[in-house]
Amino acid sequence: MYKITLKKELTKDIKLFGVEAPHITHNAKAGNFIVVMPDEKGERIPLTIYDWDREKGIVYMVFQEVGLSTVKLGRLNEGGSIYSISGPFGRHFHVENYGTAAVIGGGVGVPAVFPIARALKQAGNKVNSIIGFRQKDMIILGEEMKSASDSLVTATNDGSYGVKGFVTDALKQMIESGDRPDIVVAVGPVIMMKAVSDLTKNYGIKTIVSLNALMMDATGMCGGCRVNIGGTTKFSCVDGPDFDGHLVDFDGLMSRLTSFKEHETEAMHKCRLDTEEKNG
Amino acid sequence: MAKKPRIKVREQAPEERIKNFNEVPFGYNEAEAVEEALRCLQCKNPVCIKGCPVNINIKEFIRQIGAKDFKGAIKTIKNDNSLPAVCGRVCPQEEQCELQCVMLKTGQVINIGGLERFAADWEAQNTVFEAEPVKPVLAGDGSRIKVAIAGSGPAGLTAAGELAKMGYLPVVFEALHVTGGVLVYGIPEFRLPKKIVEREVEYLKSIGAEVKTDILVGKSYTVEDLFEMGYKAIFIGVGAGTPTFLGIPGENLIGVYSANEFLTRINLLKAYKFPEYDTPVNTGRRVAVIGAGNVAMDAARIARRMKGVDEVTIVYRRSEAEMPARKEEIHRAHEEGIIFSLLTAPVEILGDENGRVKGMKCIKMELGEPDESGRRCPVAVEGSEFVIEADTVIPALGTKANKLMTEDVKGLKLSGRGYIEINPATGETSIPGVYAGGDIATGSATVIAAMGAGKIAAKAIDKYIKGSLNLEF
Numbered sequence: 089m090y091k092i093t094l095k096k097e098l099t100k101d102i103k104l105f106g107v108e109a110p111h112i113t114h115n116a117k118a119g120n121f122i123v124v125m126p127d128e129k130g131e132r133i134p135l136t137i138y139d140w141d142r143e144k145g146i147v148y149m150v151f152q153e154v155g156l157s158t159v160k161l162g163r164l165n166e167g168g169s170i171y172s173i174s175g176p177f178g179r180h181f182h183v184e185n186y187g188t189a190a191v192i193g194g195g196v197g198v199p200a201v202f203p204i205a206r207a208l209k210q211a212g213n214k215v216n217s218i219i220g221f222r223q224k225d226m227i228i229l230g231e232e233m234k235s236a237s238d239s240l241v242t243a244t245n246d247g248s249y250g251v252k253g254f255v256t257d258a259l260k261q262m263i264e265s266g267d268r269p270d271i272v273v274a275v276g277p278v279i280m281m282k283a284v285s286d287l288t289k290n291y292g293i294k295t296i297v298s299l300n301a302l303m304m305d306a307t308g309m310c311g312g313c314r315v316n317i318g319g320t321t322k323f324s325c326v327d328g329p330d331f332d333g334h335l336v337d338f339d340g341l342m343s344r345l346t347s348f349k350e351h352e353t354e355a356m357h358k359c360r361l362d363t364e365e366k367n368g
Numbered sequence: 369m370a371k372k373p374r375i376k377v378r379e380q381a382p383e384e385r386i387k388n389f390n391e392v393p394f395g396y397n398e399a400e401a402v403e404e405a406l407r408c409l410q411c412k413n414p415v416c417i418k419g420c421p422v423n424i425n426i427k428e429f430i431r432q433i434g435a436k437d438f439k440g441a442i443k444t445i446k447n448d449n450s451l452p453a454v455c456g457r458v459c460p461q462e463e464q465c466e467l468q469c470v471m472l473k474t475g476q477v478i479n480i481g482g483l484e485r486f487a488a489d490w491e492a493q494n495t496v497f498e499a500e501p502v503k504p505v506l507a508g509d510g511s512r513i514k515v516a517i518a519g520s521g522p523a524g525l526t527a528a529g530e531l532a533k534m535g536y537l538p539v540v541f542e543a544l545h546v547t548g549g550v551l552v553y554g555i556p557e558f559r560l561p562k563k564i565v566e567r568e569v570e571y572l573k574s575i576g577a578e579v580k581t582d583i584l585v586g587k588s589y590t591v592e593d594l595f596e597m598g599y600k601a602i603f604i605g606v607g608a609g610t611p612t613f614l615g616i617p618g619e620n621l622i623g624v625y626s627a628n629e630f631l632t633r634i635n636l637l638k639a640y641k642f643p644e645y646d647t648p649v650n651t652g653r654r655v656a657v658i659g660a661g662n663v664a665m666d667a668a669r670i671a672r673r674m675k676g677v678d679e680v681t682i683v684y685r686r687s688e689a690e691m692p693a694r695k696e697e698i699h700r701a702h703e704e705g706i707i708f709s710l711l712t713a714p715v716e717i718l719g720d721e722n723g724r725v726k727g728m729k730c731i732k733m734e735l736g737e738p739d740e741s742g743r744r745c746p747v748a749v750e751g752s753e754f755v756i757e758a759d760t761v762i763p764a765l766g767t768k769a770n771k772l773m774t775e776d777v778k779g780l781k782l783s784g785r786g787y788i789e790i791n792p793a794t795g796e797t798s799i800p801g802v803y804a805g806g807d808i809a810t811g812s813a814t815v816i817a818a819m820g821a822g823k824i825a826a827k828a829i830d831k832y833i834k835g836s837l838n839l840e841f
Binding site: 111112114115125128129130131132156157160171172173174175176177304305307308309310311312314315316321323326340343344346347348351 | 545584587588613645647770
């Protein structure tokens, strides 16, 4: 059991947790992820590490309540505890001075991309970040991203804040305005990472994406997270989660992400019933 | 003497057991165990012991059961084996101790596994664990000397048990949230109830071992970190564990699970109890399992027990004679109504418009000349393609070395296939103080082989620590 030292609501359904887990912070690096279980009957949920305090042994994670497991996680409170948290998993992001880096985060991809932006800046890159959200009240971590970047553009699909449109619109403008990045890092919904990769391919700019495949053990044991990269099968958990965006079979990934849709509905239904029972 | 036939083990009837996940054999009761034990000839030269990878004094514990000294029997077993309730159930005794039994020629070998299981189960029901006091091996500051163990499968648990009995403080690190490794994620409940694994782990704790879950050696703490943290030696027993796929079209369709994934979802995360547990599994109505080893039998027999499944097929490219699984498992699979599509090789997994499995295109094979392994090589019969309808396809084709833990360890010598190179007599690796054993050193093998390796390494670790610290005992 691991103590929750901080719980913060970033939006209605996006929460930030700080959890005591020195075994995670000891070697955590930007791009690593963890696996958490809200309780012993729960699923193993992979989450990218948002931040960590090595001295205090506290790891920070951000998650959106999208299904039963994340809703259960969100019900836990500060002072309470999480049943299981393991990691750090995956290869960390390869940080070096590329020159100019465009760091792109979409929705809950922003907390995943934040430590990468910070590490790239520390390594001497000029970091131009773009973060995108559906609308103004869904914006998260704007200040944090600003502090980790040399410049920041915030895009909303409906134009209720910042520039109107998708992150790809802002990226295209950035590239065409002459501030061409030497590397692009994009983390967010699969459809966004695909769009970014399609765009940068035209310009021949190296692009790294972080994949959110379905996972269980995260140690390379089950192969559930397999994804086609340039014609060969890779496991997101141990070979990734970062891959060359120009080689990823995004359509295959999107298809596999729908594997348990009906179950998710059934589980959520049961979850709601439980809540009603408790409340009623 | 010796004319009496082997006492049968009572078990759940096939039509009953396919509706539940309870253990299939019930095991001997006291009277049956005594009767079976009394059949033992008590040979002057007990060759059965040589067949046991951990050299349990089989003759003695059987004699004790025959004399109704059940407590004595379990004590004898535990001198050499820290996990008797597990081994009594999952060891391939027919290839080990029972293969050596002089009664083999009569066709009525002693049921050594059944008796081992009886002794272990008797202890669980009748006595509390009695940890005998051991003289601790102390460091300069008066604390017990610590040994780190990566992985809580059979190799790691055995090494921990042996080291605890020697007076060390073994600390077992497990990457998953429960202890037991393959014993919990791999072997199904109906072959090895998880309560038994829990009980064995509790026993290890009672004799002084510590267990830490959620920690992945190599990532959470590296080998260097562990030495810095004061561990005097490290044993790596992380298992082989990365699944092999066929490399045929359609393998990434929804509904294709590696055997490891299917087993883990069900055994570890209890997907068969969904939605009481949160982890789902989709099986649909028809399941095809590719391969014919023990893991394939486990996957097929689990699938048979899943709600809504009414057809399970084993697809294997050779004939029944070449199937690598234990005879007993194949027999049980037959009893449970699993279809065997032999001399059949998959060509392509077929999907529907939503990317879900709907079937598997196969081709008929015939056996040609024997290959280097002595098995006759299957050759495709031209034009014999046909389709097996399936909603789920489970490749159970064995595992490869998982490089996750080993690849970042500086100076650790690996074989060409990625397994850790060790001295088999000691478990030593290329790094002083680092030992390894089990599947990560040998490739996929048995529970008992891993336990044997854990035992060997524990002895060598003891010698190494005492030697390097100039300790006198």
